[in-house]
Amino acid sequence: MNKLYLWGIIITALMLLFTYMSVAGSEGGLNGDIVNMLAVAGAVALVIITVFVVIKYVRQMQTDTADGKLADEQWDGIGEYLNEVPKGWAIMFLLTIVWGMWYFTVGYPVNAYSQIGEYNEDVAAHDEKFEAEYASITGDRLIEMGESVFLAECKVCHGINADGIDGKSANLNQRLEAKVVKYVVENGSNNQLLGTEMPMPDRNGLFNSNTGALITDAEIDAVAAYVANGMSGAGADVFAGTCAACHGADGKGMDFVAPNLVNFTPELVTNVLNHGKKGVMGQMPSFDRLNAKQKEAVGAYIADLSK
Amino acid sequence: MFHWLEKHPFFFAVGVFVVIAFAGLIEILPNFAQASRPVIGTTPYSTLELAGRHVYIKNSCNACHSQLIRPFKSETDRYGHYSLSGEYAYDRPFLWGSKRTGPDLMRVGNYRTTDWHENHMKNPSAVVPGSIMPGYPWLFTNKADVDTAYAEQLTVAQFFSVPYNKPVPMKDGSTKTVKMGNSVAEANALALAEAKVIAADMKDQDVKDAVARGEIPEIVALIAYMNSLK
Known part of the structure; x- marks a missing residue:
């Protein structure tokens, strides 16, 4: 028997022995689950194939002789045969070229990964889900949604309880504070609160029809307290004489003319979210990036807060 | 062959x-x-904004705040449109940051305003309960370095052709011209004019007085920079 085969058998036996020992020594051993048996089968197959292949090529090296015509030039004494390319290799080479052309013209351009593409798909899927689940919610669920949007976007300025954090922004638990009313009466307002461009004049354009004169400081204080107090107390006559013409006798506003001064309305909140606001408290940026339903929900939540 | x-x-x-x-x-x-072209609507920083940017870098804001919004739904919901490389055309250096201890500030100018920044910089936890950001009270007394900002403007205008005093196209089709002074005095005057607009929206009387005297506290420059991040 050839020495080579002998070595092959010895090495195979040794490797199989190691395989047996390492599996038998592990948890579960040869009586373990199917994973152990599969591992053994794999190992046995690998060992036999490896030894078989190695023996084949070692024998080939020992017995093969080169033939064919040598190329003219040599590189540092190393020559090259002018043999034909092996057929299998040549076919694979041609197929690779074909595949390369396909990949270059169709494969990559059609299937290429794009981060922005994945983002767009994400957004589209989310919008679809939002549309299906939330587009038609009303009532308590809408208010709930408004609260969650409020806690994500609004609480950094208005506070978790919507109390305006000690006057740093508007307290949304009440419609208007006296200083806000006072500031608006003195300076006018053009916050596009109704989506129209109709501005409210400043104090130089506000007449008290009871006295027939421009509104005075005392009257401003009175009407500010009256409005902030939920339309009660002193100052009712000033309101009736000056403000009621646009804001209505009950202060509930008029469509396309003036906003509601008694309650928050969803339209009012949506308008503030769209345009932002600037007044005595400071400036509020617009929150245009919320979608229509989210704005409606915030409106419902805030209207509910001050109910 | x-x-x-x-x-x-x-x-x-x-x-x-x-x-x-x-x-x-x-x-x-x-x-x-x-x-690498500037995105339409990206404008160079004005003198005051640039001074504010230096304050931002000096106080190492970029150690905790990134300026890079990734294209994920969760990020664009919170911070706005994902960042485009052309938006950093005038950032030298860019301040992408690599760790968000605080939120991203790439478009903070869209959803925070002057008075909020004022409250927040004095005492962050007063407006954001549980915030671990420290207060930055010295910004209200330190003076912004307008001269250095102007030096940077001159340099980038000359060597990188940053379009100061030239119309820059905006998204709505109009153009906007960011002015740069022709002298240090002019640059200081421009910065002060800008600072007055910011200070008018602030509540701190010391800051208002300082601006009225012709001084620019760092907080004013920083807020100008914050408001320019859109």
């Missing part, structure tokens, strides 16, 4: 280099040239 190349390794190497370089050029350069 291949036979010839095999016999001349130097020219073989040159050929390999040319082929690979060509592939690189046609793949990388066109996209790079396009993406």
Whole structure:
């Protein structure tokens, strides 16, 4: 028997022995689950194939002789045969070229990964889900949604309880504070609160029809307290004489003319979210990036807060 | 030809280099040239904004705050449109940051305003309960360095052709011109005019007084910079 085969058998036996020992020594051993048996089968197959292949090529090296015509030039004494390319290799080479052309013209351009593409798909899927689940919610669920949007976007300025954090922004638990009313009466307002461009004049354009004169400081204080107090107390006559013409006798506003001064309305909140606001408290940026339903929900939540 | 190349390794190497370089050029350069242009609507920083940017860097804001919005739904919901490379055209250096201890500030100008920044910089936890950001009270007394900002403007205008005093196209089709002074005095006057607009929206009387005296506290410059991040 050839020495080579002998070595092959010895090495195979040794490797199989190691395989047996390492599996038998592990948890579960040869009586373990199917994973152990599969591992053994794999190992046995690998060992036999490896030894078989190695023996084949070692024998080939020992017995093969080169033939064919040598190329003219040599590189540092190393020559090259002018043999034909092996057929299998040549076919694979041609197929690779074909595949390369396909990949270059169709494969990559059609299937290429794009981060922005994945983002767009994400957004589209989310919008679809939002549309299906939330587009038609009303009532308590809408208010709930408004609260969650409020806690994500609004609480950094208005506070978790919507109390305006000690006057740093508007307290949304009440419609208007006296200083806000006072500031608006003195300076006018053009916050596009109704989506129209109709501005409210400043104090130089506000007449008290009871006295027939421009509104005075005392009257401003009175009407500010009256409005902030939920339309009660002193100052009712000033309101009736000056403000009621646009804001209505009950202060509930008029469509396309003036906003509601008694309650928050969803339209009012949506308008503030769209345009932002600037007044005595400071400036509020617009929150245009919320979608229509989210704005409606915030409106419902805030209207509910001050109910 | 291949036979010839095999016999001349130097020219073989040159050929390999040319082929690979060509592939690189046609793949990388066109996209790079396009993406590195300023996005329409991106404007150079004004003198005061640039001074504020220096304050931002000096106080190492970028150690905790990134300026890079990734294209994920969760990020764009919170911070706005994902960042485009052309939006950083006038950032030298860019302040992408690598860790968000605080939120991203790439578009903070869209959803925070002057008075909020004022409250927040004095005492962050007063407006954001549980915030671990420290207060920055010294910004209200330190003076912003307008001269250095102006020096940077001059440099980038000269060496990188940053379009100061030239109309820059905006998204709505109009143009906007960011002014740069012709002298240090003029630059200071421009910065002060800008500072007055910011200070008018602030509540701190010391800051208002300082601006009225012609001084620019760092907080004013920083807020100008914050408001410019859109």
